[in-house]
Amino acid sequence: MPVPHTAFEPEARTNHALRAYLHGLPGVDEVGARARAQDLSTRSIKTTAKANAIDLAISMVDLTTLEGADTPGKVRSLCAKAALPDPTDRTVPRVGAVCVYPDMVATAVGALQGTGIGVASVATAFPSGRAPMEVKLADTRRAVADGASEIDMVIDRGAFLSGDYRKVFDEIVAVKEACGDAHLKVILETGELVTYDNVRRASHLAIQAGGDFIKTSTGKVSPAATLPVTLVMLEAVRDHHAATGRHVGVKPAGGIRTTKDAIRNLVLVNETAGPDWLTPDLFRIGASSLLNDLLMQRTRLSTGTYPGPDYYTQD
Amino acid sequence: MIFEYAPAPESRSVVSLRETYDLFIDGEFTPARSGDHLTVLNPADETELARVAVAGEADVDRAVTAARRAHETVWSRMSGAERGKYLFRIARIIQERSRELAVLESMDNGKPVKETRDVDLPLVAAHFFYYAGWADKLAHAGFGPDPKPLGVAAQVIPWNFPLLMLAWKIAPALATGNTVVLKPAETTPLTALVFAQICQEADLPPGVVNILTGAGETGRALVGHPGTDKVAFTGSTEVGRQIARAVAGTDKRLTLELGGKGANIVYDDAALDQAVEGVVSGIFFNQGHVCCAGSRLLVQESVADEFLPRLKERIAKLRLGDPLDKNTDIGAINSAAQLERVRELTATADEENVERWSPACELPEHGYWFAPTVLTGVSQAHRVAREEIFGPVLSVLTFRTPEEAVAKANNTPYGLSAGVWTEKGSRMLWTAERLRAGVIWSNTFNKFDPTSPFGGYKESGYGREGGRHGLEAYLG
Structure with a gap:
């Protein structure tokens, strides 16, 4: 694949050049991609492998609340849950991060002080991304100023679908700059890109523009993170690494609710990008209800029984 | 790990x-x-x-x-x-x-x-x-x-x-x-x-x-x-x-x-990741004990250097071992006699200076086992390009033009199956029309259905x- 060894230089960033690069990527056969994802989802992960996978998955969860109804109280209780997922079992690993709207960052940062858990904030007029550029940048800067260590931005899907790759690219570059030291996750909203060819192109575009992570979805559009979509994105980061040596992370988000779903994702990572990516530094799962299912399965594996949902805190 | x-x-x-x-x-x-x-x-x-x-x-x-x-x-x-x-x-x-x-x-x-x-x-x-x-x-x-x-x-x-x-x-x-x-x-x-x-x-x-x-x-x-x-x-x-x-x-x-010696033709515009999957399932499905196996990979020379490392990386991920383990991808060779035949034919490649590659993979001590094998630098004259091995052995040949791909694919006494990998519909149809094989798969391989007739030429x-x-x- 003609992947350049360095990110596009400013003078090479013409829409024409970006288009030639993205449309020169090998196509994705839809039937084949689905079949591969389906095939990997039949892997049988049991006993010790399951126990390891559950702990790994917990450490990768970006525990998320992104509701219009979010309040400081709700965010604080989510943070308490992130710090101590299972009050009866101190061996449970901590989650990857807590993910909130920008105006809740300060609350979350305060609540998580001393836990070592970072705060991720969606920004750039999440979830639609339909706002002027200066608003998106201000959104980002404020979240970072309030202490967010990770920014989950959305790409301009309208620009992408109209073929204005330059606009998408420049926005990512600008947001990355606004992030400073904060890590940038680029949300592709694959449910609106629809085709796997688009998913592959958007992945490479976000990677070339400097994204630290590529993320499937906002969780507000259906379908969100499907296995074939995550597969195609994992192929993109694998190929980028093979060409440049740089690791870019992947974050499926939305619709991953059960331990089985999470383990299927880990199998996909293991057999597509490879075991290098089996770390919260390079793979995250955006979820809210998933965490309790992971905890329940964890208890089930160690004690042999299900304690029932009432034994786990709602948030 | x-x-x-x-x-x-x-x-x-x-x-x-x-x-x-x-x-x-x-x-x-x-x-x-x-x-x-x-x-x-x-x-x-x-x-x-x-x-x-x-x-x-x-x-x-x-x-x-x-x-x-x-x-x-x-x-x-x-x-x-x-x-x-x-x-x-x-x-x-x-x-x-x-x-x-x-x-x-x-x-x-x-x-x-x-x-x-x-x-x-x-x-x-x-x-x-x-x-x-x-x-x-x-x-x-x-x-x-x-x-x-x-x-x-x-x-x-x-x-x-x-x-x-x-x-x-x-x-x-x-x-x-x-x-x-x-x-x-x-x-x-x-x-x-x-x-x-x-x-x-x-x-x-x-x-x-x-x-x-x-x-x-x-x-x-x-x-x-x-x-x-x-x-x-x-x-x-x-x-x-x-x-x-x-x-x-x-x-x-x-x-x-x-028998068969099916050709899997990969054009340079193919969906490469899915073509890799298809080539892998074409030859390693059922340990290659498949009459319609895609045992010859014909890959366009302009994309061969990119395709083969991807293919090998994928083959290295195949899990060989206990057939009853639900995660096993490659099982045992069916009999001592078949194992002997696979070994013997593959050994002719060594004599003919064909390059032979297998992933690092431990074979069980008992039973009949053969590691997935890729032979590169194969030409039409080699025995491994002509004879049915009926085992997990892929012979890789290259071609430059669609005409050459078809000529090589048809240059076999067999005519059971073939595969065509391209994102271009017209090229797929052009190729399929000229292949002398009973079953031709396009952008997939080894797919069976009771409604579809199956059988061979020659x-x-x-x-x-x-x-x-x-x-x-x-x-x-």
Whole structure:
């Protein structure tokens, strides 16, 4: 694949050049991609492998609340849950991060002080991304100023679908700059890109523009993170690494609710990008209800029984 | 490693094996006249699974007589709708017992239980369901208003898909009103014997299906018996030739499904990740024990340097080992004899200076195992490009233009299967039109469906199985 060894230089960033690069990527056969994802989802992960996978998955969860109804109280209780997922079992690993709207960052940062858990904030007029550029940048800067260590931005899907790759690219570059030291996750909203060819192109575009992570979805559009979509994105980061040596992370988000779903994702990572990516530094799962299912399965594996949902805190 | 999959073995407890199995003739299990037995091994660890009777000429005669009687007195007189009911019943019992059959097939053949569970057994049931549906619609199949069965069919099947090949043979024969005497392969007779039990469970009239176990001699006796009307064989081209000679000059109808040296053509505009998957499943599915395997990769030279590392990286991820482990991708070679043949043919590549690559992969101590192998720098003149290896060995050749790809793909005595990988519809159609192969897959490989006819050109045999076409082989 003609992947350049360095990110596009400013003078090479013409829409024409970006288009030639993205449309020169090998196509994705839809039937084949689905079949591969389906095939990997039949892997049988049991006993010790399951126990390891559950702990790994917990450490990768970006525990998320992104509701219009979010309040400081709700965010604080989510943070308490992130710090101590299972009050009866101190061996449970901590989650990857807590993910909130920008105006809740300060609350979350305060609540998580001393836990070592970072705060991720969606920004750039999440979830639609339909706002002027200066608003998106201000959104980002404020979240970072309030202490967010990770920014989950959305790409301009309208620009992408109209073929204005330059606009998408420049926005990512600008947001990355606004992030400073904060890590940038680029949300592709694959449910609106629809085709796997688009998913592959958007992945490479976000990677070339400097994204630290590529993320499937906002969780507000259906379908969100499907296995074939995550597969195609994992192929993109694998190929980028093979060409440049740089690791870019992947974050499926939305619709991953059960331990089985999470383990299927880990199998996909293991057999597509490879075991290098089996770390919260390079793979995250955006979820809210998933965490309790992971905890329940964890208890089930160690004690042999299900304690029932009432034994786990709602948030 | 962070994420090592723990063993996930499928339980053997669903299978209850008898110590010895008799022949299935006229609805009953009955000992062979000679009293001879052969031992059936599990190729994954060389343990003994069971002993099965060896049918001799007298037994073949008994079975053919039973089949003839069943044909004349019951089966050919029964309405198609009634015959269909039996076939539907058999299909349902196969589904109900599919876990047991999948585990047994894996133990007997050495193939991964993932494949028997997800491919073999669903296709077996689907084949019976499909032909059950035809049984009362034969007047509308395009073979005249009142097509007639041939009579008694002698059927000999191979060891690579034991129960599936049984289904391909028995389902259309029974749907069209024929009765059968079937000989499973000597190394894999066990699921056929469970199928005999299923025929009893379904109350199939005695003599409609007869199963004779044994080796080459039994097959010769069955094919040579003058009392049959039809011979159907799936197996090697060499044995196919012997059968064609034996049948020549008789009134018997003959269909042969023989070997292949399928070409998988990857153009430079292919969806590369999916092409890698297709090439892998094309040659490593069922350890390459597939007559329509894509055993020759023809990759466009302009993309070969990019494609081959991806392919090797993917092959290195294949999990070889215990066939009953649900995560196993590559199982055991079916027999010591087949392993020897794979080794011998692959060794010719070393003598001919072909580059040979296998991933680092530990082979189990017992049983018959062969690591997935890729041979690069192969040219048309090499034996590994011409002869069917029937094992997990891929020969890689390159081409420059579509014309060259087609010429190379067709430059083989076989003509069973081919694959075309391109994102360009016109190039796909152009190529498919020119390939001399019975089955051509585009942007996929090794996909089977009971509605689709299957069969070969040239030395890959003649006649078609599956689909409406598959009825013709059993109708007069």
